[in-house]
Amino acid sequence: MTTAAPALQGALTSHLAQVFAQYPIEIAHGEGVWLYARDGRKILDFYGGHAVAGLGYGHPRWLAALERQARQMAFQTNALPMAVRERAAARLVRFAGLGLDTVFWINSGAEANENALKLAFKMTGRGKAVALEQGWHGRTAAAGAVTWGAIEKWYGFPRRPFDVAFAPRNDPAALEQHIDRDTAAVIVEPVQGVGGAYDIGKPMLQALRRRCDETGAILIFDEVQCGVGRTGAPFAANFYGVTPDILTAAKALGNGFPVSALMLSRRVAKQLKADDMGTTFGGGPMACAVAEAVIDTIESESLLANVRDVSAYIRAHCCVGPVTGFQGAGFLLGLKTTRPAREVQAALLEKNILTGTSGDPHVLRLLPAYILNESHVDLLCAALAQIPS
Numbered sequence: 001m002t003t004a005a006p007a008l009q010g011a012l013t014s015h016l017a018q019v020f021a022q023y024p025i026e027i028a029h030g031e032g033v034w035l036y037a038r039d040g041r042k043i044l045d046f047y048g049g050h051a052v053a054g055l056g057y058g059h060p061r062w063l064a065a066l067e068r069q070a071r072q073m074a075f076q077t078n079a080l081p082m083a084v085r086e087r088a089a090a091r092l093v094r095f096a097g098l099g100l101d102t103v104f105w106i107n108s109g110a111e112a113n114e115n116a117l118k119l120a121f122k123m124t125g126r127g128k129a130v131a132l133e134q135g136w137h138g139r140t141a142a143a144g145a146v147t148w149g150a151i152e153k154w155y156g157f158p159r160r161p162f163d164v165a166f167a168p169r170n171d172p173a174a175l176e177q178h179i180d181r182d183t184a185a186v187i188v189e190p191v192q193g194v195g196g197a198y199d200i201g202k203p204m205l206q207a208l209r210r211r212c213d214e215t216g217a218i219l220i221f222d223e224v225q226c227g228v229g230r231t232g233a234p235f236a237a238n239f240y241g242v243t244p245d246i247l248t249a250a251k252a253l254g255n256g257f258p259v260s261a262l263m264l265s266r267r268v269a270k271q272l273k274a275d276d277m278g279t280t281f282g283g284g285p286m287a288c289a290v291a292e293a294v295i296d297t298i299e300s301e302s303l304l305a306n307v308r309d310v311s312a313y314i315r316a317h318c319c320v321g322p323v324t325g326f327q328g329a330g331f332l333l334g335l336k337t338t339r340p341a342r343e344v345q346a347a348l349l350e351k352n353i354l355t356g357t358s359g360d361p362h363v364l365r366l367l368p369a370y371i372l373n374e375s376h377v378d379l380l381c382a383a384l385a386q387i388p389s
């Protein structure tokens with residue numbers, strides 16, 4: 001999560017916009033789940049570049065795909081057909097197995113959500129979006145408009161581009177009042193990231209699906225953070241057995257190379273017309289080659305099973321020190337803490353373990369790479385046990 005930041009440590013002459021809070025470590029390189037700092041420290045990474053580094057750092061298959069594609073054709077416009085673009089889309093559709101079989105490649109999470117919302121408004125001709133309290137969808141005009149708290153904290157645009165209603169995240173009965181026949185889109189993170197690695201849960205997701213079907217609203221799953229294997233299933237939609245009309249994915253899809261995707265149901269795809277969406281960099285061959293390699297690696301190295309097993313191991317062993325319980329799913333895990341999570345995070349960093357915080361001041365967020373194993377978790381447990389509760 002980004003907030004108004006203190007000045008960069010030791011970098012008073014920096015030319016970078018001072019908009020990110022900075023951790024007190026400067027990273028030189030990474031390998032697997034390990035970060036190597038400029039001052040010689042070796043840090044165990046449970047933060048994963050904010051949920052991006054699903055395969056960890058420097059994975060050989062990811063590197064090979066990048067190098068191969070860079071040599072063959074680093075970039076080409078969407079106006080020129082390329083096999084790698086088609087192949088990656090087919091791979092993503094097969095991986096998900098959700099029947100969302102049309103893919104639009106784009107660059108970032110916010111841009112994916114921006115396009116998903118636009119399609120819903122165009123398709124329905126309606127004027128309102130519904131989002132959930134504590135949800136986080138990005139910093140562009142539409143994605144920011146459906147992000148909880150954005151208007152009060154950082155939105156910046158003079159007004160929202162459409163009406164927005166926020167529904168409570170844990171009250172299926174309240175949905176009837178919020179989602180109606182004026183609602184074009186309902187957008188939800190099935191497991192909220194910034195909201196505290198908070199599992200929206202199957203009953204609520206089913207209720208959202210039902211209410212969208214009743215009213216004709218388009219259901220959008222924002223799986224930018226919780227998708228692409230992070231729950232231990234291909235997508236949270238698989239994990240909960242609820243399929244949206246549009247699913248957005250990013251972050252771990254590129255393992256650090258910028259790529260995002262919209263996956264569309266047939267009902268949505270059928271209504272697409274030329275020029276409804278567009279992009280220069282989206283669908284670039286390097287991005288597509290990388291997405292294909294990431295999915296291949298998740299499957300061939302059985303990383304979904306690893307996420308499920310190691311996540312269960314964390315829950316079984318890490319309820320120590322200031323930790324009182326868990327929420328979330330797979331490797332989007334919230335550790336509930338007695339003390340403010342920021343204090344626990346700082347204490348862990350002193351012991352060379354990097355973790356994340358969230359919008360909930362008493363939830364420490366773990367977003368590690370899918371290659372994490374039990375020996376890494378043992379190091380986390382031992383460090384937590386030394387922190388007073």
Ligand SMILES: Cc1ncc(COP(=O)(O)O)c(C=O)c1O
Pocket residue numbers: 108109110111113136137138139189193194222223224225226250251
């Ligand atoms: C759930 C969710 N949606 C959207 C975004 C925005 O993605 P990006 O920063 O790539 O625009 C994020 C980023 O953290 C996110 O966690």
